[in-house]
Each structure stands twice: as C-alpha cells, then as structure tokens.
Amino acid sequence: MNKIASSIAPLLRNWTLCIGVVLLVIIFGMAISASWVFPHDPYDMVGPPLSWPGAYEGMWLGTDSLGRDIAAGIFHGARVSLLVGFVSAAVAVVVGAIVGALAGYYGGVVDTVLMRITELFQTIPQFMLAIVLIAVLGPSIETIIVALGAVSWPTVARLVRGEFLVLRERAFVLSCVVMGMSDMRIIFAQILPNALSVISVMSTILVATAILMESALSFLGFGDPNVITWGTMIGMGRDQLRDAWYIIAIPGGALLITALALNLVGEGLNDALNPWLKKREA
C-alpha cells in the first residue's frame, strides 16, 4: 500500500499531467454519458432557435439556428472526436512503429526504401492528402480514420527509427543476437518496449492533432454526415457569427480544451518518463 502511494506521489506533483488527466476524464465522461444525459438525437429540434445560453430553461448552452440543443451536440460530439482521435492515432502508431522498427533495425537497403516512402508521405501536404482520400473513399467515420491514420504515421516512423538506431547498438540487443534470438522477437519483444515511453508521449500529441484535423474536415462540410461533431457545429454556425457567436465559441472551446488536455498529458508523461530532460533544462 505504502509502495503504491510513494510511486504515485511524484505523479501527483506533476501538475501538468494531473490537470490533463482530470480534463480528459471529464471529456470521456461526457462521451460515455451522452446517450443517458441527452437520449434524443442531437440533430432534433428541441427548443426555440437561437436562444442564448441560459435564456431558455433546460438549454443551458443555448440552441442553434434550427433549435438544436448545443449541450447535446457537445456531449455527442465528444464521442466522435475521441473515437476518431484515438483510433486513427492507434492506426498511425502501429503502422509507423512497424515501418520505423524495420528501417531502424535492418538499416541498409530496407532503411533507404522505407525512409524514402516515409519522406514521400511527409512531402505531400497532409491535410490535402486527407481531403483527397475522403473525396475518393466517401465521407464516413471509417474513411476519416483511415485518411487521418494515413497522413500521421510518418512522424511515428521517423521517431521509432531514431530510437532503434540508438537501441540496436546496446549490449542487451547484441546479447540477444548472440543467443540466436529471431529478428522479430528482438525487434518487438526486446527493443520496442524500450521505445515505448517516447512513443506514448508522441501518441498523445497525435491524438490531439487527429482530433483537430477531424474537426477541420467536418467544419469544411466533409465529415461523416450521420453523426454530429464539434467541427460540424462550428461549420453550421458560421452564418450566425454576427449575432449568435456562442454557437461557434462553445464547440471551439470544447476542441481547445480537449487538445490542451492531451498536450498537457503528453508534457506530463514526458517529464515523468524522461526526468533527465527536466534536469538538463534546470
């Protein structure tokens, strides 16, 4: 019991991590509880149009131009944001880690070919590629996840490759080679776990970026038309910018807080996992 407390204590002192985690838990809570708190379809008209936050009873975040409850949109939108963010980041991490690991471990021709492909994908403007992919595949949650995963993996690949270049020279890897362990086991069971801390820090940033990109696609009107997202809400509220700016401000704030929470978690993890970084700066 005491042991657990003493290992958690330094994490609690890491306030960036704490704030980030608390915010994330709240947003996850909103996503999970959306169907109970707002059982109706968030696209339904439930009150008088364009009522300001607090002006109409029960609509504590107000309604948009079609009388839809903004609070309901925020809760249901959290689901889409988190789903798309986490799944597409997971896709990017898996693809990027495999490419980076193979390139970094084998080096030589494998490295050259894989890194050329990675650089190619970094050259093509990310957001434009995502747009074309969605135009080709049609807008849906699945295609958006594929498109965002397809544009985010190169960063992971380069990071993992860098880690592998360093780690494969370590004594423990050499001893595995001497023991006759298979390459795949060395790569995934021995080296990759050592790169996990850097990968996890990067993943939080990837999730935030994916959430922002999804919202941008929805904002432009190219999100999944069947679900409500924060980006869609901002896009639909654009015409009321002059008189009812809260329609845009509220989902934008939700996006900002979510991305901020993820970045805080990333920074906090970085401090907790790489304490020497902090020391060097002090």
Place this chain on the structure above:
Amino acid sequence: MTSLRRPFPWKFLITRLVHAVFTVLGIAIVAFLLLQLAPGDAAQALAGESGTADAEYLASLRAQMGLDRPIYEQLGAFLMRILRFDLGYSFRYGTDVASLIFSRMPATLLLMVSSILIALVGGLFFGITAARHVNRLPDRLISIFALLFYATPPFWIGLMMILIFSVQLGWAPTGGMINIVAGHTGFAAVLDIAHHLVLPALVQAFFYFAIYTRLVRTGMLEVLNLEYIRVARAKGISENRIAYRHALQNAVLPLVTVVGTNVGTILGGAVLTETVFSWPGVGRLMFDALFQRDLNLLLSILVISSIFVVIANLVVDLLYCVINPTVELR
C-alpha cells in the same frame, strides 16, 4: 585548411536533387494509386461527377490514358501527362487546370510566406526570451501561450478573430484579398492587400509560432549549456551578444530544417485559412473542387502542391548550406 573559402557542397546538393526527382515520381505514383481507388474507371473519375464533361472529351481522355492497356502502361501514360503538366481541362472554370492552379498560386504564396515570417520572428523572439529566463515568470507565461496556440483549432481562431476584429471593432475586412469596389491602384492597392492579409496571416502563423517558440527555447537551452558559451563568458562577452551572436545561429540551424518540413503542412492548412477568409488561393480552390466533387482538380492540386513542397525543400537545403559552415562534413 586548404582554402580560404570553403568549397561549395556540390555533392550534398546533387544528392538532394536526385532525391527530389525520385520524390516527384513517387508523388505521381501516389496520385495514380488514389485515382485507381476512386469508383468508376479512371477517365470517369477524372472527368468528374460534376456532369460538365461531354462524351467526346471522355472518349479522348480514355484513349489518352490508355485504359484498355495494361496497368503499368496506364501508369506510364499518367506520368507523361504530369511531366507535361497536361492536367486536363476544367469546363467549370473554362481554362486548363494547370494554368488555373498557377493563377491561384501567388495569393497562396503571399499568405504562406507572410505567416512563416510572422511565426519565425515571433518564435525567435519569444523562444530566446523564454530560454534566457528559464523557469521564471516570462518563461512560464510564454510556455502557456505557446501551448494554447498549439492546441487551438486554427479555423476557429480565424472565426473568433473575424468576430472580434472585423465584426465588433471593424479594424479589418472580413475576408477576400482586395477591395474591388474601391478599385485601388499602385501603392494604395498594396496597402489594401496588406490590410486584407493581416488576419489570415496571423491566424495561419499561430500554430507554427507555438512550434517555433518551443523549438527555439529548447535549442537555446541546449546551446547555452555548451562549452563554447562558457568560453565566450570567460572572454567577457556581453550576455546579449552571447544570446544573439553565439547561441542563436546554432540554435536556429535545426529550425531551418523544421520550417522546410512544415511547408507541406502549411499548404494543407491553407485550405482552412483561405476558406475562412475567402482568400482567393489554391486552398480555397481545393475547397471548391471538393465541394464540386471535381477529382481531377483535387488530384492536380495535390500533385502541384507536393511538387512545390519538393522545390521549397531544395531551397531550404541550399539555405542550410549557406548558414551552416560545417555542412560539408555531412
């Protein structure tokens, strides 16, 4: 110690040039694969669901692309089209696609270059300030703001700035690039464009400003701990000179590379900024093309933008050679 002027790093540049050629080839192949993914045959997909293409154009396109021939010949034909910058004809705009895109390039470039400059100048200044007051109040404030800018969706900042500066305060126009009604000429026209440019350039800069601030801060902290900085202090050099003459140039070297890799992302972001501010550039064109399901125009923009990124990266490499005297070692 063989010559007074260091030899120009030709080898480095030639490698990069060969690299660039292969990248362009790769881009064309990616575009070809995307086209294969689209529903219907490639000619249909390219002619567009916009319904503006006539049967004759479709037939000639099919023949040109060799859709009856094997896939590698189709790829060859596709590559030849791109190499000749023969990107097809847009019936909607009544011009060929290549010249349509190039006519929109200057507006995008103007916006991109101004936002990179804003982000660089701001990032350098605040990054250096933060590093020199590390872990004290200015550093903490700058870090918090950088984090905020990094996490805010840029199109939303754009809308909020329009709300505040255009709608409420009336300081800036809500969108567009020139005031056609006023019909300014000469210097007045330049001022007019600058007036329209301020908000979109700022909005597009925020995210990169945040990145550069943090990069410069870490870079400076790293460099300020190096031995030659201690030596400079022992020489009695002033702290300002140490920060700006000794540390900055070394801290900025990695930044140059990062700006190079950001060109692509900034171009992608232009789709949002230009849509929010009705800026008549390539990004706005892409939004319209997507709205009209004009796949040919979309793919053409993607290819040309990517080629532009390749060229921009070459320029950055050249710049890197100029400012880093040790580059011949690499």
Place this chain on the structure above:
Amino acid sequence: MMPATATERGAPLLEIEDLRVAVRGRTELEVLRGLSLRIWPGETLAVVGESGCGKSITSLSVMGLLPEALQQIGGQLRFAGTILPTGDNAAMRKVRGRRIGMVFQEPMSALNPVIRIGDQVAEVILEHEDISRAAAMERVVELLAQVGLPDPARLAHEYPHRLSGGQRQRVVIAMALACRPELLIADEPTTALDVTVQAQIMRLLKQLQKDLGIAILLITHNLGLVAQTADRVAVMYAGRAVEEADTITLFSAPRHPYTQGLLRATPRPGGRREGQLPLVEIPGMVPSIRQLFPGCRFEPRCTHASAVCRSIDPPSHTEGATRVQCHHPISTLEALS
C-alpha cells in the same frame, strides 16, 4: 633554490581568502569550505587534487562564472589589490578576458562552430578595447602566429571544424591572451589531448609566460605536469587547500598525509630514485559534501589520524616553507625515510 617569502615577493596578484561556495539554498552543503590561495605575478601555481575536490569550482569562482546551482557564501577574492566583484556580472565582464584569461579542458567544443576563428579571437579585443576592426584583425593574426599556428592570416578565415584538437587549444590560448591579461587560468588544458600534443601545449604556455610575464593558475590532476611546469603547488582536498608549498619542497617533503598518498599513488619521472617506494593507492573515497562531520575531511582515509582529527577540523599553519592543514603533519625526516 630557496623559496622566497611573501615579503620578498611583494603583494600577491590573486589572493583567495577563506572562500566558501555552497549549493544554492542549501548553505550547509559546502563545495568549497574556506579555501585560501595566493598567486604572485609571473609565477605558476598548480592546483592539484582528485576529481570532485573543488578545483574547477575554484577557477569558476575567480571568473565569477559559478553555475546557477552554486553560490558564494563567504570569503573574498582580491585581485591586484582590489576585491573582485564576483557577484556583479557586468563588473566581472570587464575583468574576464581582459585581466584574467581562461583556457578550458575541451578544445574540441570550446570554439563556436559557426563563427570564423579570426572573429572569435577578435571578439575579445573588440569587447575590451577601443580599437578598429581592422586593427583588431591585425592583432589576431599576430596572436595566432604567436601561439604557433601556421599560416595565421588564412587560418583566421577558417571555421573551427577544420582544426585538430591541439590547434584548437592554441586558438583558445590566443583568445585567452588576446588582451594581455595578468593571470591565465588553465583548467586541465591538456587532459583531452594526445600525449605528444600535451607537451607542445605546455611548452607553449611556459614560453608565453616568459614572454608576457603572466601568472598561470594551472588546474590539473597530473602530478607529472606539475613537477615540470609549476613554481608552487596547492593540494586540494574536499574544498580546501590542505597543503601549499613550492614545487621542490612539496615533492621532496610532503607534510600532509594526503599529499604523501597522492605522491605514492603516482609514478613520477626524475626527482626520486625509482623503486624506492611502491605505488600505493589511497584507500577510500573523497567524502560527499552531504556527509557532515566536525573533524578533518581526510580523517576516514588517514593512517595518521587520532581522536582530535575526528572532532576538530585542523586550522592552517606554517611548517617551514609549507602551509599545511593537519593536526599531525609529517616531519621532514619521516617524509624522507
């Protein structure tokens, strides 16, 4: 040669008196615990000791360049008769590079990779003297020639990465001497270099000292180097100078048990007949600054220690030509046996 006494030599150039440096905010953790040293104009004082005894902190204190984590909490530094304003960065800048030059251990990283060599040397002169750029560059070329670099006019236009470690150290020496300082602090100036280059650099430093009449504070752990180059030696242990004497006296008749231990642990050329004493390591380790106890810091490792050593930190006193901090200094006879 008999060592001259303080009165014969005139006033010391640098006088470190009871210098105390501690961890910032934790004043009980002392890195320097009342260090006293003196250097006279034109002489070479070697400061020796194991790593971690505070040698480098001493040199950084003199320059007013202590790292953020450390803080001077007592004592004073007197340079050419006036107190050094070590806490005042602006005032110290006028001393650094102009009156006190410094040469560091790592020549490979001591030069800024993106600034031409000539500009890095000229920078010192331009910072401290009212002189035109062209005149400064002329001086730079002279300096580079003086430190024995070939083709100095062309070299001034080169970037540091074209130079070898020994050549870079020559450039660093040129920078340190550019304004003709009265004192040169050389902190392990040859440790990072090849053995043959080490000798060249030390010869260069001695030659420059003869030509320019500068005093050198040589910080090193290499006793062989000390025997060849130093006029006087201070032995540091755990943040104090436990013994200070002229070189011949110290090597022939060490008074402090620690000095004796150091000498026994080091093979030395000349001076003694070989095989007289076997090489012996000093048992134990330098105590951490976190270990607080009232007695002599060397007591846990000392073969001469008694009860008083455990309770009272020995004060400094003079034994013949030697200043020593020990309750039971080794007598001359004992040392020679």
